[in-house]
Amino acid sequence: MELFDSHAHYEDEQFSSDRHERLEALRKTNVRYLLNCCSDVSVFETVLEIVAQHDFVYGSIGIHPGWVQETPENYLELIRSALKHERIVAIGEMGLDYYLNPPHDLQERIFRQQLQLAKELDMPVIIHDRDAHEDCIRILEEYKPQGGLHRYGGPVELLQKAFSWGMYVSFNNDLTYPEWRQPHIDCLMATPWERMLVETDCPFAAPSERREERCESGDVANVVSVIARRRGVTEEFVADVTTKNAKKFYRIT
Ligand SMILES: [Zn+2]
Known part of the structure; x- marks a missing residue:
């Protein structure tokens, strides 16, 4: 079985003392590919270093809506320059966050500028x-x-709109949290196989029975197993289809 963790954060400070060991340890698991996502300018260098040191790791570069107030004016130039690395394959993560809630107009401006850059460079977005x-x-x-919605748990009709122009959606261990899993399960049941990805968003969001612990990419196996059970197929099938989809999404040959 080959697994693709389509969204992880080994640049996060929770991995500051052991990120390279933990990444190398994945070689003994079924995780064959990993996309290290990015949230703000202060970690661009760390993401590039991670990608340079581990040949099965791909990366993205971009500004998370929670960090827009810390973002310098020249950030688009910094993104462009980081995108020159051949295994930086997407722009993101970007979007809107009304929970962390920085000023909405600033969130929207930085979201739109990154979408525009992705169009110009013909790159997928997270x-x-x-x-x-x-x-x-x-x-x-x-x-x-082109791109994917990560950990989306909103209305199914809006998700279907995003499918209509070819976007993907990625599921994680949100599917296991009793108090907030339902909207994610509703989205899972409405997602065609060819639009589905799996992820951990590690170090955040470990499976619910270990929710206080740090999550790692190996925990993507639990996501695959929950999806297999819910959709009545084998884990091998879910692993195979989501790995193929992630390679297509990130244009990995
Ligand atoms: Zn993330």
Whole structure:
């Protein structure tokens, strides 16, 4: 079985003392590919270093809506320059976050500028949408980017809109949290196989029975197993289809 963790954060400070060991340890698991996502300018260098040191790791570069106030004016130039690395394959994560809630106009400006850059460079985007579903999908509809919605738990009708121009959606261990899994399960049941990805968003969001612990990419196996059970197929099938989809999404040959 080959697994692709389509969204992880080994640049996070929770991995500051052992990120390279933990990444190398994945070689003994079924995790064959990993996309290290990015959240703000202060970690661009760390993401590039991770990608340079581990040949099965791909990366993205971009600004998370929670960090827009810390973002310098020249950030688009910094993104462009980081994108020169051949295994930086996407822009993100970007989007809207009305839970962390920095000023909405600033969030929207930085979201739109990154969508515009992705169009110009013909690159896929990774979308973060927390408590901002209507606004987020409305803006996406204007640009119709290639890419994926990560940990989306909003209305199914809005997700279907994003499918209509070819976006993917990635599921993680949100599917296991009794108090908030239902919207994610509803989205899972409405997602065609060819639009589905799996991720951990590690170090955040370990499976619910270990929720206080640090999560790692190996925990993507639990996501695969939950999806297999819910959709009545084998784990091998879910692993195979989501790995193929992630390679297509990130254009990895
Ligand atoms: Zn993330």
